[in-house]
Amino acid sequence: MSDIRNSTPGGEDYEPQISVASTDAVGLAAGGSAAPLPGEDKSYSQGQLVARRFFRHRAALSSMIVLGIIIVVAFTSIGIGPIPGWWPNNYTLQYDKIGDGAPTWQYPFGQDTGGKDYFALVMRGTQFSLIIAFAVGIISTVVGTLIGALAGFYRGWVESVLMRLTDVFIVIPLLVVAAVLGKTASGWGIWGLALVLGLVTWTSLARLVRGEVLSLRERDFVLAAQAVGTSPWRIISKHVLPNAVGVIIVSATLSISSAILLETSLSFLGFGVQAPDTSLGTLINDYQAAFATRPWLFWWPGLMILAIALCVNFIGDGLRDAFDPRQNRTKD
Amino acid sequence: MTTLDISASGPATATGDAVLAFEDLTVTFKTEFGDVHAVKGIDLEVRPGEVVALVGESGSGKSVTSMTALGLLPRNARVGGTIRVGDKVVGALDGRGLRNMRGNDVAMVFQEPMTALNPVLTIGDQLTEGLQLHGIAFGKQAMARAAELLGMVGIPEPERRLKQYPHELSGGQRQRVVIAMAIACDPKVIIADEPTTALDVTVQADILDLLRSLKDKLNTGILLITHNMGVVADMADRVAVMLKGDLVETGTADQVLNHPRHEYTKRLLAAVPHLGSGPGQFGDVAPVEAAPEDLPALDLNNLVIEYHRLGKPTFRAVDDVSLSVAQGEIVGLVGESGSGKSTIAKCALGLIPAASGSASILGTDFGKLRGKELKALRKRIGVVFQDPASSLNPRLPIGDVIAEPLVVHKEGDERSRRRRVLELLDAVELPRSVYNRYPHELSGGQRQRVSIARALTLDPELLVADEPTSALDVSVQANVLKMFTALQERYKFACLFVSHDLAVIDLLAHRVVVLQNGRIVEQGPREEVLHHPREEYTQRLIAAAPVPEPLEQRRRREARHALLNKLGEDVAELHVDEDYERPAPRQDEGGNSSGLGGFMADGGN
Secondary structure (H helix, E strand, O other): OHHHHHHOOOOOOOOOOOOOOOHHHHHHHHOOOOOOOOOOOOOOOHHHHHHHHHHOOHHHHHHHHHHHHHHHHHHHHOOEOOEOOOOOOOOOOEOOOOOOOOOOOOOOOOEOOOOEEHHHHHHHHHHHHHHHHHHHHHHHHHHHHHHHHHHHHHOHHHHHHHHHHHHHHHHOOHHHHHHHHHHHHHHHOHHHHHHHHHHHOOHHHHHHHHHHHHHHOOOHHHHHHHHHOOOHHHHHHHHHHHHHHHHHHHHHHHHHHHHHHHHHHHHHHOOOOOOOOOOHHHHHHHOHHHHOOOOHHHHHHHHHHHHHHHHHHHHHHHHHHHHOHHHOOOOO | OOOEOOOOOOOOOOOOOOOEEEEEEEEEEEEOOEEEEEEEEEEEEEOOOOEEEEEOOOOOOHHHHHHHHHOOOOOOEEEEEEEEEOOEEHHHOOHHHHHHHHHHOEEEEOOOHHHHOOOOOOHHHHHHHHHHHOOOOOHHHHHHHHHHHHHHOOOOOHHHHHOOOHHHOOHHHHHHHHHHHHHOOOOOEEEEEOOOOOOOHHHHHHHHHHHHHHHHHHOOEEEEEEOOHHHHHHHOOEEEEEEOOEEEEEEEHHHHHHOOOOHHHHHHHHOOOOOOOOOEEOEOOOOOOOOOOOOOOEEEEEEEEEEOOOOOOOEEEEEEEEEEEOOOOEEEEEOOOOOOHHHHHHHHOOOOOOOEEEEEEOOEEHHHOOHHHHHHHHOOEEEEOOOOOOOOOOOOOHHHHHHHHHHHOOOOOHHHHHHHHHHHHHHOOOOHHHHHOOHHHOOHHHHHHHHHHHHHOOOOOEEEEEOOOOOOOHHHHHHHHHHHHHHHHHHOOEEEEEEOOHHHHHHHOOEEEEEEOOEEEEEEEHHHHHHOOOOHHHHHHHHHOOOOOHHHHHHHHHHHHHHHHHOOOOOOOOOOOOOOOOOOOOOOOOOOOOOOHHHHOOOOO
16 A cells, blocks of 8 residues: 555655666656646645645635634724724614614614614624634643643653643633633733633643654654754754644644633623623623523624634634645545 | 446456456546556466566555555546456456455455554454455354464464464564465465565565465465565566556566566666675775774774663663774674664664663763763764655755754854755755755655765764665665765765665675674674674574575575574475365355356365
8 A cells, every 4th residue: 555655646755766877866857757747846845735735625715714704894893992993883882772672774783782782792792702712722822832842852750740730730620710710810801811711721732732742752853853962942843843733733723712612601601701891702691581582682692603613613624634644635 | 445447348268367467457546636647557467376576666556556456446546457356357346246356366465564463353353354254164163264374374373373462473473474364265366565575584584485385385376566676586487577657577587687678677676786796886885994093983882771661671672782883984783673773873873871881982972971062972973764754854945954953053154054055965966956845845765865965964973874775765775875885985984884684784884793682693894794604693694685686596595495404493384284175165145146156166276
C-alpha cells in the first residue's frame, strides 16, 4: 500500500526518480512526467495548501460568510461604545408599543414587554456573546497550548505537575466553578467574565497539545535541532508548535463555540452578564416565560446562539479537514 | 470496494498454464490534481513453481500492480486490462467472489510483519481465521492445521506459539507466521511485497530460503516485489523491470542481471553497491591524514548506556564499547537491529547521557559540559538521520532549514547566511531554486541532500550519519553516496557512519566496527573485517548479504549453507510431511455461490 500512497500527488513522493546519472538532483526542475500536474511548478507552502483545502469545504466556507455577516451586523448596527451605529433605535430606551410587540417593519425583531426595540437588544446581546466567546477562545488556547507544550516537551516532573493540575481542573464541575468565579468577576464587567471562563476551559486543549508534542518531540527534525544546540524555547516555538498548529486551531474554534454555550448557560442561570447589560443567554433567561405567549422574544436570541455555534463548529470541521492530509478526499 | 471496470473480453483459456497473468493492465488514480497513471499497460505472467521478481524504484507502480491481483486498490483507482488468477478474471468478480479468491487463489506476504499481524489477536486466531472463512477447517481441526502450518515454516513449539501474541515473537518469526498465513489455504500464487525489507540481513537470508523451498515443494507461483537486486539474484527465475508504470525489460534472472539490454536496467544495476568490491565504486574516499598525536574526532571509552524503564529492570543498550574516530576518518558502525548502533550515534551527539564511561569530541568530554560550552561543542558535530521524511521540519522552507544552525549559533547576518546556504546547495548538487521550496515538494533523495547540507552548515569536524541512505532508492542512494564521498574529500570531516548495509560500509569506511547486542564483536580496518572476518558473527553477517549476480549469489548461498552446517544449524526450509494433505475447501453452497465451483475441485494443481 505504501507505494500507492506515495504515488499520489497528495503524498510525499509523487515523482519517481529515474535516471541514475543526475536526475535526482535536477529532477525537480525537469519534472519529466507525461502529463505535468497543475500546481507542480508552483511552490505551495503548508499554509497555502491548507487554505486551498479549506475553501473547497462548502459548509465551512458558507459558515464563515454567515458568521462574518453576523459579526458585521452586530457591531455596526447599534454601534459599540461611543461609536454610533446605523440602526435608529437604542437598546436601553423604551418606545411606544405597537400592538402586542410582535415583529413589524419598524421593529423587525418585535418589542419586549417594556417596549424596548428587541433587534437592538439582540444585537447588543450578540456583541457581548461574541466578545466573550472570542476572548475565552483566545485565552484558553494560549493557556492550554503553553501548558500542553511545556508538559509534552519537558516530560518528567514538569509534566507530572502540569498534568495533575489539569486533572484537578477537569474533575471540578465546570459550571460550578464558572458560576462562583463568574459571579465575582462580573463585577469587573464583561472582560472579567471572559478572563475567568478562559482560565477554566483550557484543559482539553492542554491534553491535546501535550499528546501532539509528545509525538513531535520524537521526530528526527527535533533531534537534529537538539544536536545542533538549539535552545528548548526555540525548539518549542519554531519546530514543535508550528507543526501542532492544526490541532490548536481546530480546538480553538471548538472552544469558541463551547464558550458561547457556557456563557449562555451561566447567563441563563443568572450568574453571567448582569443587567442593565445583556447577552443572548440573559435575554433567554429574562423572557423564558414568554415562550408561549410572545415566542419571538425567545426565538430571536435562541436562533442567534444556534447560528453562531453552528457556524463556528462548521468552520472548525473545515479547518480540521484542511489540516489533516488524510482527509484529502477526491471529487468523484 | 474497488472500481474495477475490466471488460472480460477474449477467450478465458488463452493464458495457458499461468497462475497469475496481467494483460495490458492499466491503473489510473483520480486525485485532486488530476489523473495519475500509475500503471501504463503491462503484460506479465507467473507460472506454477516460478518466482517472478518485479523490480523498480518507489513510485514505479510495482505495488499497485500486485494489488490489482487482489482487487485491493483504493476507491479512486480505475483498472483497465485483464487480470487472471488461475482461471478467474478478477474484474468480473463481485465482492463475494473477490473475498473467496483472496487467500484461496492468491495470498499476500507483506513487508512489515508487525503491522501485517493484528497485535490484539493471538497467532492462532489469525491463522485459523483464514481457514475458517474459506471453510477449510473449523475449531480444533483448524487449530491442529494452524500448528501444522507453523511447524512447516520452521517455528519451534507450534502449539505454544498459537496462544502467543505477535509482540512475543521476533521479527523473523513474525514474518514466518505471515508466510504460514499466506500458504494456509494453499493458494496458487503468492504475492510477496518486499517480504524481507524490514528484516535483518541474516533473517532475510532465512526467509528467502524458506520462500525458495516453499515454491519448490508446493509448486506455488511467487510474484516477488522488491527493490533489492541481491534478493532478486537470490530468488528470481524471471525478472521484470518496471519504470514509471511501464515494463521496460523482462527476461530470466541471468539475462536481466548479467546482460541487461535496457538503458534503465543498466543504470539501476550500476547503482547497486557490491559487497566485496571495496571503495572506488562511487568515487574514492580520501585517505586518513591525521597524525597519530592528533586528538581523535570522537573517542568512546568503555561506554555504557542504559535505558531506565518504569517497573522493569534497566535495559543495557550499549555495554562497554570503546572506539575512536580519527580526524578525517570514516568509521562504519554495522550491526543488526537492536545492536545499539543508533544509541551509540545518539550518545556521540550528546542526546543520550552515558551511564558510565565517556564520550569525547576532540578531547572534550560531553558528560562534563553544561550550557554555553555544550552548545559550542555541538557546533562541531553535524548529524544526518535515516528518514528524510521526518528529519526536516515540514513548516520551514529549505533555505531556512539549512540556515537554522547559523541562526541558532548567531553566526553571520542575513546576507552571509544566504550565501552559505546557496554554496551548500551547490555542494550537495541541488538547484538553487529549492531555496524557497518546502520539504514536501522534494523527493526522498533531495531531502536527504538537504539533510546533509544542514549537517555541513557549520563546517563540523565530526559528522554522525545514522543510516543516511537506508530509506532511499538504490539509484538515489548511489548519487547520495557519490556526493558524500566528494564532500568528505573536500571538507575532510570525520564520520561515524551507522549502517546495516555491509555493501555501503564496504565502499565508504576506512575502519569497520561490528556490533552485536550492544557489544563490539570485531573492529579493524575495512579490508580485514569485511574480507577476512575472524569472528563467527561477522562471517555469518557477510555470508547472509546477497549480491546482485545470480551465479555468484548461488555460490555464496551454498557457501552460507555450508557455514551454517559447520556451525551445526539448520538451513531454513519448508517442512512438508509425506502425508501432507493439501487443503481442499469445502464445497458448501453458502460460500461458493458466485460461480467458483469449477476450480475448487482441482485444489491448486
